[in-house]
Amino acid sequence: MADHEKAAGIELRPRPELGKLTLRATDEVAKLAADVLGRPWPAAINRAAGEVDDRTLRLGPDEFLMLVARTTVAGLVDRLRPALADHHHALVDVSARLTALELSGPMVRQALAAACPLDLHDSSFAVDAATRTMLGKAEIVLDRLAADRWRLAVNRSLAPYVEALLHEAGREFGVRTRSP
Known part of the structure; x- marks a missing residue:
């Protein structure tokens, strides 16, 4: 590792x-x-x-x-x-069309902010906020599960792009992919 x-x-x-x-x-x-x-x-x-x-x-x-x-x-x-x-x-x-990715850790908000146009600060996007938005060039549904835990729902065909984008956006923080 x-x-x-x-x-x-x-x-x-x-x-x-x-x-x-x-x-x-x-x-x-x-x-x-x-x-x-x-x-x-x-x-x-x-x-x-x-x-x-x-x-x-x-x-x-x-x-x-x-x-x-x-x-x-x-x-x-x-x-x-x-x-x-x-x-x-x-x-x-729509289970076959959408896939879900979960992100957790203290630096998730910062990594998402690098590729998402929304204001993701706690005062604007609190726990239990959920919306459609863009992440890079992919439309996603973003759901804030907890202070340091987020979920994305994305078209299955775009999931590899979104995962690669998240790895790039979070490179300075370290991103580890966990098996499902």
Whole structure:
């Protein structure tokens, strides 16, 4: 192991075990979905709610992204479809399209800031903030899980580019990739 990896300020971890569902729905239908699933739901746009591996992000007025254990996706869909059948909505399993990368460590914010146009300071992008943005030339969904822990959701085809970009942006801090 190289010296810079031993003192890594950033750990990059692919999260292939996470499934992803998108829900497009009004507030009323989204609340119904939250009630059916018995899970916390973000009320405000660009916010997230739930636990690290069972989380819902509100990306727009009618757009939600759920990140859950991949093994639970089919069961969630089976519970939601009949409950939402009489309501205008779109529920799509996007697990094959999106992949998740998790970053942790004291220097993650600085590395992300090198390639992301958002103000990622604590006062602007606090824990449980979540939004669509760019990282280099790739569109991502960025979710702040904790003070020093972040998650990106990115199109699977762009994941190698994003990983390489993160290694370059975090080179001065040391980036270590952990196996999933």
